[in-house]
Structures are given as structure tokens and as C-alpha cells.
Amino acid sequence: MLKGFGTFLLKELKELVRDPKILLPMIVIPLVMFPVLGAVMGYAVQTAQEQAIKAKLIVVNNDGGGWSNSFVSFLKRLNVTIYVVNNTKLDDKKVLELLSQHNATQILEIPKGFSENVTAHFSNPAVKASLRFYSVLAGTSIFEGTGSSVIDVLINQFNRAVAPDVVYSEKAAVIKGEIKYGVDPAVVSGLLMSQSIALPLTVLILLSYAPQIAAASMAIEKEEKTLETLLTLPMDRLAILWGKLSSSIIVAAVGAVAYMAGYSYMFSSIMAGAPASLNLDLASLGLVPSAWGYLLLGLSLFVAMISALALAVILSAFAEDVRSAQSLVSNIYPLVFVPSIALIYLDINTLPFALKLVLFAIPFSHPVIASKAVVMGDYWTAGLGIVYVSAFTLVVMYVASKLFATEKILTAKLKIKGLKTRRSEKPAEEI
Amino acid sequence: MSLAVEASNVVKVFGNVRALDGLSFAVRPGETYGLIGPNGAGKTTALRIVSTLLLPTAGTVKVFGLDVVKEAGEVRKVISYLPEEAGAYRYLSGWEYLEFMAKFNAKSKDEVRAMVMEAAEICGLGERLKDKTKTYSKGMKRRLLVARALMTKPKLAILDEPTSGLDVVHAYHVREIIKRYVETHGVTVLLSSHNMLEVEHLCDRVALINKGRIVAEGAPQELKEKFGCKNLEEVFARVVKIA
Numbered sequence: 001m002l003k004g005f006g007t008f009l010l011k012e013l014k015e016l017v018r019d020p021k022i023l024l025p026m027i028v029i030p031l032v033m034f035p036v037l038g039a040v041m042g043y044a045v046q047t048a049q050e051q052a053i054k055a056k057l058i059v060v061n062n063d064g065g066g067w068s069n070s071f072v073s074f075l076k077r078l079n080v081t082i083y084v085v086n087n088t089k090l091d092d093k094k095v096l097e098l099l100s101q102h103n104a105t106q107i108l109e110i111p112k113g114f115s116e117n118v119t120a121h122f123s124n125p126a127v128k129a130s131l132r133f134y135s136v137l138a139g140t141s142i143f144e145g146t147g148s149s150v151i152d153v154l155i156n157q158f159n160r161a162v163a164p165d166v167v168y169s170e171k172a173a174v175i176k177g178e179i180k181y182g183v184d185p186a187v188v189s190g191l192l193m194s195q196s197i198a199l200p201l202t203v204l205i206l207l208s209y210a211p212q213i214a215a216a217s218m219a220i221e222k223e224e225k226t227l228e229t230l231l232t233l234p235m236d237r238l239a240i241l242w243g244k245l246s247s248s249i250i251v252a253a254v255g256a257v258a259y260m261a262g263y264s265y266m267f268s269s270i271m272a273g274a275p276a277s278l279n280l281d282l283a284s285l286g287l288v289p290s291a292w293g294y295l296l297l298g299l300s301l302f303v304a305m306i307s308a309l310a311l312a313v314i315l316s317a318f319a320e321d322v323r324s325a326q327s328l329v330s331n332i333y334p335l336v337f338v339p340s341i342a343l344i345y346l347d348i349n350t351l352p353f354a355l356k357l358v359l360f361a362i363p364f365s366h367p368v369i370a371s372k373a374v375v376m377g378d379y380w381t382a383g384l385g386i387v388y389v390s391a392f393t394l395v396v397m398y399v400a401s402k403l404f405a406t407e408k409i410l411t412a413k414l415k416i417k418g419l420k421t422r423r424s425e426k427p428a429e430e431i
Numbered sequence: 432m433s434l435a436v437e438a439s440n441v442v443k444v445f446g447n448v449r450a451l452d453g454l455s456f457a458v459r460p461g462e463t464y465g466l467i468g469p470n471g472a473g474k475t476t477a478l479r480i481v482s483t484l485l486l487p488t489a490g491t492v493k494v495f496g497l498d499v500v501k502e503a504g505e506v507r508k509v510i511s512y513l514p515e516e517a518g519a520y521r522y523l524s525g526w527e528y529l530e531f532m533a534k535f536n537a538k539s540k541d542e543v544r545a546m547v548m549e550a551a552e553i554c555g556l557g558e559r560l561k562d563k564t565k566t567y568s569k570g571m572k573r574r575l576l577v578a579r580a581l582m583t584k585p586k587l588a589i590l591d592e593p594t595s596g597l598d599v600v601h602a603y604h605v606r607e608i609i610k611r612y613v614e615t616h617g618v619t620v621l622l623s624s625h626n627m628l629e630v631e632h633l634c635d636r637v638a639l640i641n642k643g644r645i646v647a648e649g650a651p652q653e654l655k656e657k658f659g660c661k662n663l664e665e666v667f668a669r670v671v672k673i674a
Contacts, residue, residue: 224518224519224520224521225514225516225517225518226517226518226519226520228479228484228512228514228517229512229513229514229517229532229576229579231483231484232482232483232484232507232510232511232512233507233532233535233536234504234507234508234535234536235507235535406486407484407485407486410484410485411445411485
């Protein structure tokens, strides 16, 4: 045993555990943040399941034979909410009309010859009966393909009762009012999520890197005793604030580009080994942002970044050194992490109202919301988000500029006693 | 001609602490004026108010006729402040640091260069100016910072404990820099120190400050004669006792 190790270790542990700056971000925040995230996700899963069960399915029966009627009865027995339409020729226009007329998101067409094919299957197993399933892809939630998966389960159960593999479904996705045949919404949804994860991740990285850099650069001025001199120079004090914010954005952006380059290399390596069926082209489905969408996304990220940085600078103004500043800033992480991670999997439009409201209120949710909204062509959500975050940023910048314009930038301190905070304006140095 | 510094009944309160309690003093243009007193007397607070860093709770301070609260921006153009515990940017070389600071006062590149050359001359760091400031000793750093404070030829240089924490050699060097610079350029200097001998050596007039108030003021020689003491340290002890 190393001489003195035990004594030293005990002292270290005492210091670390008793330091609220470490206790809060390292222990308390994760203990709160992840259960909150779990609760959000759990609630969303439950809601999605309930919605999937309640979802109305329009069954267009163009066959009218015995097996098609049996299939419809089978669906009814399983308590699937269905609305049956008989003998209606389905073209793209009619599909959209039916969906809108019945406020539904799914249509199952039993084509003519269905019963004939099921009967033929018993003498020739190579003959199979097809169904066509249309499903609207409205968002980018992980649950977007649930309807498609539910149909597969129902068909499997029917097949189990009748004959293995006798019925199969041909999928079509309704994306932005256009019908894409041969596209399974479940596959698109999965692909969309795995490929569009890059945007929320970039947001996550930028919003966690940049405030740390801004907070550290402000705290260094205090720690290295350069701030006092700076504040007496014939310069605009807001130039200090903007200088800190701008340099933090540049450094964080370079960091994010490096991170994303590494991430996309890793992702392309994984995709190279994936089956060809997964290589759907999202661009041809219209599921990549337009130039206008990218502009909105960039703006959304920019204003959120400015608000996070200004908040970080304000918080770091209350710290005496870099460590304290970074600890203070890490307190805003739950506001960055919870929405970013939750919105990678969930579509905000499908969430319950209260949860939606909470996520909309957090300014750092908006770049992630925008990243998904612009993919679906929903520019209003992205635009209104920018307006809201800009207003929030203006308030934060106003507070930051007030702080820089007065002596508080030099004298304000946050004293943490236990978990209580109070502000002191007594300077640290000699009176 | 207006006074270089005119402080009238200045009060500064931090929470429950009354750091300055009706402080009044005047500094004439071209003189070196020292605020002396023990730790916690209010010297740093007074200098921070003069240099526009803190706002007085009550009273007024004017620098060459400019109000430090209402005309802070204008005051910053004519002053140069050296805090007691000032630092330099660790990853800039001494030369880069001086250039960075000079740019805020200079109007042209030539003026920046002239200021930096002046600072190089004042600090005497020679080739070491090319090195990052994190490699400097405490004494070297202080010489750099004093040079930074003086290179702009400010109308008023405010120096808080200019030789604080320095060894005899470096302290001597810094004192000589200040003395020489004031004589050559006619800069007004307001400095603070708790080193009475240093103040005696540098200052034309001094104010003895205790508990946020001035307890005696005058030329060092005049004060020594008035109180019949050998040095300012004894004067201070006597004045505080009397006060």
C-alpha cells in the first residue's frame, strides 16, 4: 500500500463531495435529468401506442368475395377501428380524398381478385393474395411507422389462421401529399431518424461546447486578473461581450465540424455494411430540407446559440474562476440535453399538449424542432421558433449588456451555501 | 486649470461594509499623489472608483473635470489603470500583449508601433518580449504591466500597489521606471501603497487613509516635520492613534 494514500484519498473525497460546484453537475443533475428524460419518453411511448390503437383504418374492399369479407370481419373482431368503403377505384387523387374526408392516416385496399388468389393458394402455394397499404408519413417520430408495423402484425395473424404467407401487403407512403409506391413508412421513418440524427446531435454538441468556451473565456479574464484592466480601456464594453460570444461560436463551430466529420465517417462505415433495401434515397422522397429550410435551420441554430452563450457569459460573470464558471454553466445542460435527446426519437406534434408546451418553452429545443420541421416542409414551426428564441435572446442580451455596463461584472458573485444561492457584491480583493 | 482628480465626500458601501466613508482629496496636474494606509483602508476601492470600475454610493469624483459616473467613457480616454493583481494574457507574447493594449488608444498603426516601442524601452525586457507571458517571472510581468500602463502617455496614471509582491531588485526597477517617466513626460500619477518608504520616495504629496477616511495629507517631508517623526510609517502610527 502506498504510504499516505488512504489519508489523501479521504481528504480528496471530502473536498469533492462537499463542493457544491461538483455535487450539482456531477450527481444531482444526472439524477434529475435522466429520470425526467425517461418520464418524457415513457409518456410519449404510451401516447403513441394509444394513438396507434385508436387510429382509424379505412378499408377499401374492391373484391367483395368471401375471403375479403372474412378479412374485414377478422379486423373487426380484433377491435381495429375501421371504416369500410366498397368498390371504389383508388388512384392517387382518390386516396388523398379519402384520407382527408375521413380524417384518417391509413388506407388498406383489398384489390379485386383477392378472394380468388387466397383460394388458389391452397392448390398452388406460389399464388399469393396482395393487399395495398397506404400510410401518411406526417412527422419524424420513432413511432411514425407504427401503423405499418401494426398492419404487418394483423396480416401475420390472419395468415396464421388461414395459411402461412397467403396474404402479403404492398406498402405506399403518403409523403407531403404525394404517394410513393413501394415505400414502407416504417422503413422511411427508421431511415429518417438514423440519418437526421446528425442535426440534433450537432445542435447538442454546439450547445454544450460553446457555452463552456464562452464561460471559460470570461472566467479566465477574472482568474488571470485581466478583466479590471480591460474594463478601464477606452473601448465599448459590449465589444467585450460580443467578442466573447463571436469567438466562442467560431471555435465551437470548428469543433462541431470536426465532430460531425468523424461522426459521418463512422455512420457511412456502418451504412456500407447495411442491406441494400435500407439504402432508400431520402432526397428522392423529398425528405431533405430545401435551401429555404436550411436557411431557417441555420437561423434557428444561430439564435439559440447566441442565447446559450449570453446565458453562459452571464453565469460566468458570477464565478471567480474557470472551474466555478464551468460548473455554473453545466446547470443549463438539462435544458439542452433533455429536449435534444427526446426530440431525436419523438415528433413534437404527436406529444400531449402540456409536454409540447414545456418543450416549446425551452429555447434550446427549437433548433432540434426546426431540424425536423424543415424536413417535413413545416416552415411555420421553424419560423415561429426563431421568433420566440430571438425574443428570448434579446432579453438575455439585454441582461448581459446591463451586467457589462455596470460594476456588477466585476463585483457580482454567486455564493453557494448548501444548495441555497445568494448574491454578494463585495469584491473579493482588498477593499 | 482643472484638477487632475477631485474626490468629494466619496462613500462606497458593500453590503454591510462601509469601504469609503466621506473620502475627499485633490490631485494637481503633473504631481505624483499617494494614497497610503493598511490593508482594508479603502485604497483600492478609491482607485477603482477613480478608474470608473466602481460607482460611488455617494459623493463625486472628477478626473480633469470629467465626472467618473456620467462621463465614464471620456474618463477612460485620459486614464491608464494598473490594478494591484493585474495579469497578462498567458498565450500572448509580451509584444503581442502590448500591441493589443495599444490598439485601444492609438489612432494609427504607426502610433501603435510607437507605443509598443516606448513600452519595450520602459520595461527593459528586450528579447524576452517575444516569449509568451506565461513564461515570465512575477517581476517581469509587473514590469510589462507598468510599461503597458505608461506607454499611452495617459494624462492620469492610476497605479494600485505598483511594486506589490516584488523582490527588492524588481521593486527598485519599477519605482525607477515610474519616477523617470513622470519626470520625462509630466504624467500625473495617483498611486496606492502600504509601503510607506516607497511612497516617500515617489510621491510629491500623500494622503494617509484609514477606515475609508483621510486622516492626514501633505508632502512627505511636511508630514514628518508636522508630527515630528523620522518617516511616514511613524507618522501613520501617530495619526491613527490620534484619530
